Amino acid sequence: MKALLLKGAPHLNSERTTAYIMWHVCWALLPAALWGIWSFGLSALSVLVVCVGAACLADFGFTSRFHRLGSLSDGSAVITGLLLGMTLPPSVPLWMAALGSLVAIGLGKHAFGGLGQNLFNPALVGRAFLQAAFPAAMTRWTPPFLSDRFQSFLAGSWTIPFARPQLDAISGATPLGLLKFDHMSSHISDLFLGQTAGCIGETASVLVLTGGAYLALRRMLDWRIPIAVMGSVFVISGVANQLNANYPDGLFMLGSGGLMVGAWFMATDMVTSPVTTGAIWLFGVLIGFLICAIRFWGGLPEGVMYAILIANATVPLLERFTQPKAFGGQP
Amino acid sequence: MFPTFARGVHPPQLKTTAEMPVRRLGFAPELHIPLGQHIGAPAQCVVKVGQRLERGSLIAEGRSFVSASIHAPVTGTVRKIGWLATPQGQRIQGIVLASEPGAGQEHVPFRAPPDLNDPGQWVDAVARSGLVGLGGAAFPTHVKLKVPDGRNVDTVMINGAECEPYLTADHRAMLEWPDDIVSGSLLMKKVLGAERVVIGVEANKMDAVKALERASNNCVDIRVVQVKYPQGAEKMLIRALLRREVPAGGLPMDVGVVVANVQTAAMIARLVPKGLGLVERIVTVAGDAVEKPGNYLVPIGTPVGFLLQSAGVVPDCQRVILGGPMMGVSVADLQLPITKGTSGVLAFKTAQDHESGPCIRCGYCVQACPMSLNPAAIMRSARGGDLDGCVQYRLRDCFECGSCAFVCPSKIPLVQYFRQAKLDLRKQPVAV
Ligand code: SF4
Numbered sequence: 121m122k123a124l125l126l127k128g129a130p131h132l133n134s135e136r137t138t139a140y141i142m143w144h145v146c147w148a149l150l151p152a153a154l155w156g157i158w159s160f161g162l163s164a165l166s167v168l169v170v171c172v173g174a175a176c177l178a179d180f181g182f183t184s185r186f187h188r189l190g191s192l193s194d195g196s197a198v199i200t201g202l203l204l205g206m207t208l209p210p211s212v213p214l215w216m217a218a219l220g221s222l223v224a225i226g227l228g229k230h231a232f233g234g235l236g237q238n239l240f241n242p243a244l245v246g247r248a249f250l251q252a253a254f255p256a257a258m259t260r261w262t263p264p265f266l267s268d269r270f271q272s273f274l275a276g277s278w279t280i281p282f283a284r285p286q287l288d289a290i291s292g293a294t295p296l297g298l299l300k301f302d303h304m305s306s307h308i309s310d311l312f313l314g315q316t317a318g319c320i321g322e323t324a325s326v327l328v329l330t331g332g333a334y335l336a337l338r339r340m341l342d343w344r345i346p347i348a349v350m351g352s353v354f355v356i357s358g359v360a361n362q363l364n365a366n367y368p369d370g371l372f373m374l375g376s377g378g379l380m381v382g383a384w385f386m387a388t389d390m391v392t393s394p395v396t397t398g399a400i401w402l403f404g405v406l407i408g409f410l411i412c413a414i415r416f417w418g419g420l421p422e423g424v425m426y427a428i429l430i431a432n433a434t435v436p437l438l439e440r441f442t443q444p445k446a447f448g449g450q451p
Numbered sequence: 452m453f454p455t456f457a458r459g460v461h462p463p464q465l466k467t468t469a470e471m472p473v474r475r476l477g478f479a480p481e482l483h484i485p486l487g488q489h490i491g492a493p494a495q496c497v498v499k500v501g502q503r504l505e506r507g508s509l510i511a512e513g514r515s516f517v518s519a520s521i522h523a524p525v526t527g528t529v530r531k532i533g534w535l536a537t538p539q540g541q542r543i544q545g546i547v548l549a550s551e552p553g554a555g556q557e558h559v560p561f562r563a564p565p566d567l568n569d570p571g572q573w574v575d576a577v578a579r580s581g582l583v584g585l586g587g588a589a590f591p592t593h594v595k596l597k598v599p600d601g602r603n604v605d606t607v608m609i610n611g612a613e614c615e616p617y618l619t620a621d622h623r624a625m626l627e628w629p630d631d632i633v634s635g636s637l638l639m640k641k642v643l644g645a646e647r648v649v650i651g652v653e654a655n656k657m658d659a660v661k662a663l664e665r666a667s668n669n670c671v672d673i674r675v676v677q678v679k680y681p682q683g684a685e686k687m688l689i690r691a692l693l694r695r696e697v698p699a700g701g702l703p704m705d706v707g708v709v710v711a712n713v714q715t716a717a718m719i720a721r722l723v724p725k726g727l728g729l730v731e732r733i734v735t736v737a738g739d740a741v742e743k744p745g746n747y748l749v750p751i752g753t754p755v756g757f758l759l760q761s762a763g764v765v766p767d768c769q770r771v772i773l774g775g776p777m778m779g780v781s782v783a784d785l786q787l788p789i790t791k792g793t794s795g796v797l798a799f800k801t802a803q804d805h806e807s808g809p810c811i812r813c814g815y816c817v818q819a820c821p822m823s824l825n826p827a828a829i830m831r832s833a834r835g836g837d838l839d840g841c842v843q844y845r846l847r848d849c850f851e852c853g854s855c856a857f858v859c860p861s862k863i864p865l866v867q868y869f870r871q872a873k874l875d876l877r878k879q880p881v882a883v
Pocket residue numbers: 819820821822823824826848849850851852853854855856865866869
């Protein structure tokens with residue numbers, strides 16, 4: 121008999137690995153991403169490709185330098201790139217998209233120590249950076265289904281780095297922008313079925329929801345978070361809408377902007393969301409409340425990104441005060 | 452839906468030996484019998500080198516209250532009294548017994564049968580019979596049968612959950628010894644003055660439930676619990692069947708329950724009334740490196756290697772585990788003996804270790820821990836050397852069931868961190 125090998129218990133492990141989870145998140149994002157490509161054309165496709173590519177390159181660069189731990193194969197860099205790309209406007213200059221990925225991976229992930237260590241959702245860090253640095257390019261919207269979308273790029277796409285961007289001949293406005301600045305509401309069905317202007321992967325709420333629900337069923341995201349976010353947004357805006365009809369109603373709030381992507385794919389990021397039951401619910405409700413507060417009273421039409429980033433920061437605190445009740449003991 | 456406890460995990464069951472009747476294992480040429488194979492003080496040796504013993508005679512006596520006597524598992528001669536290795540890598544005093552060629556199975560009583568109507572004498576007989584918890588914990592059985600003043604025990608719970616994958620020894624005991632289990636549990640009920648006996652069986656053993664029901668004459672209550680790991684942990688079984696939670700750091704008796712494993716209950720009935728000592732137990736032998744897997748009635752002290760050879764171990768076996776795959780210990784030394792607490796011997800051809808990755812805070816471990824701990828947080832404290840943090844996150848409540856490490860997608864060896872932290876805690880002068 122060969123020499124016997126020793127190992128600590130347990131000697132069985134579930135088959136699910138980190139990489140398995142991460143790749144499934146990628147697959148679940150695909151339908152909404154593909155819809156974005158279908159409705160916004162070549163430019164949207166290039167933004168997604170550039171974001172994912174830059175994220176992988178950046179992860180590779182930082183990993184081999186510092187940790188060698190979270191190698192590319194675990195799929196987490198792909199998620200970050202894909203999520204970032206999906207939350208960018210279709211006409212965003214490609215160099216900005218690449219820069220955003222670099223910041224997301226470098227500052228959002230590796231500056232904290234790599235996979236599992238970061239406090240903030242990396243994709244949102246990248247997006248927040250772009251929003252702060254290039255507010256004009258980040259709020260230039262394109263109407264969906266332009267007839268030449270697969271023949272030519274949008275005007276912004278190939279802008280030279282730091283040059284003054286040309287203005288688009290055609291520009292659209294997002295439903296949230298229309299509401300905030302022009303007091304125009306949009307059809308609920310358009311919102312859910314991806315018929316509006318918006319970020320590449322955020323317009324088709326139904327597809328986002330499908331991907332998210334799949335992950336929730338397979339226990340690869342915690343269903344309590346999107347339920348808490350959506351529930352609180354629905355209730356808060358429902359009450360506000362009853363009191364003052366200028367505020368949008370619950371369904372509009374749920375279908376518009378980045379809410380679905382935020383609730384199902386950003387807030388649920390395992391690394392940056394809480395693990396204890398009480399904290400999970402509080403975290404979701406806090407995000408819902410912040411989204412409503414920013415959308416209703418802030419200067420920006422959209423608030424999902426900042427709401428989640430702020431809530432990310434509260435996670436250690438929330439977890440400290442929500443230790444699970446001990447079996448057979450006091451809480 | 453059958454009752455259960457909160458959280459827990461569903462490892463593959465792999466109970467390939469469930470249909471295989473218990474076979475008696477022959478005697479190894481030499482048996483290695485540690486004096487401490489139970490929780491509590493080691494037994495005191497009462498034999499000398501060269502002395503001839505009959506199967507069943509007393510060889511070591513439990514002299515403290517929490518201890519257990521030991522009896523000769525085979526007719527033979529004492530060859531040596533000295534140090535033996537333990538699976539944990541320590542050394543412990545023990546007796547090496549050389550089997551007599553052609554030794555038979557007769558099992559001699561070491562004492563006169565006790566008077567079953569005298570509780571004192573009866574508990575004393577259990578103590579001297581060397582009975583310990585055969586589910587794996589090896590806690591001396593008689594200690595549980597002495598209810599301290601002011602305490603009240605209303606329920607005797609017999610644990611037939613057997614939630615560890617691969618293991619089917621208890622399952623076979625329930626199929627083959629149902630009458631012994633029932634009468635053993637009724638004896639316990641009588642001496643404890645309890646109101647009822649409840650036997651808990653996982654729903655994957657409905658044939659055992661039927662066998663017990665047939666044997667029970669409606670005197671005991673047989674209940675089915677959900678198939679879930681670690682349903683066989685006594686705190687979890689009590690929670691499932693009685694909805695009582697044993698307090699942190701407490702014993703089942705704190706909620707009026709005494710728990711015994713099915714094999715223990717059966718052995719009470721088989722041994723104590725006749726004045727016999729515990730000399731053998733059922734052991735499941737399984738795993739992909741075993742040609743004749745099955746359940747064996749194994750004399751205590753049989754070297755693991757002898758048992759594996761009898762069961763046909765293949766040459767490219769790479770890992771041997773004593774106990775179940777979730778809580779068992781892997782060993783490299785096949786001279787190690789089967790002890791009273793060894794419920795299984797598993798041998799595998801592959802020993803691949805998963806490489807562990809960083810914690811991705813998925814929370815799977817939190818949703819798995821039956822003690823409702825936050826394993827990831829304990830692990831982070833332990834890794835950072837913060838023992839106070841470990842205690843605050845209630846490391847001491849962890850009973851090392853391995854559910855957390857089982858589900859961890861990053862394959863972090865959580866239980867090893869917890870064991871090490873517990874050892875470090877013990878070394879600390881005063882833990883406040
Ligand atoms: S090993 Fe400890 S921490 Fe892990 S699940 Fe079991 S009781 Fe909980």
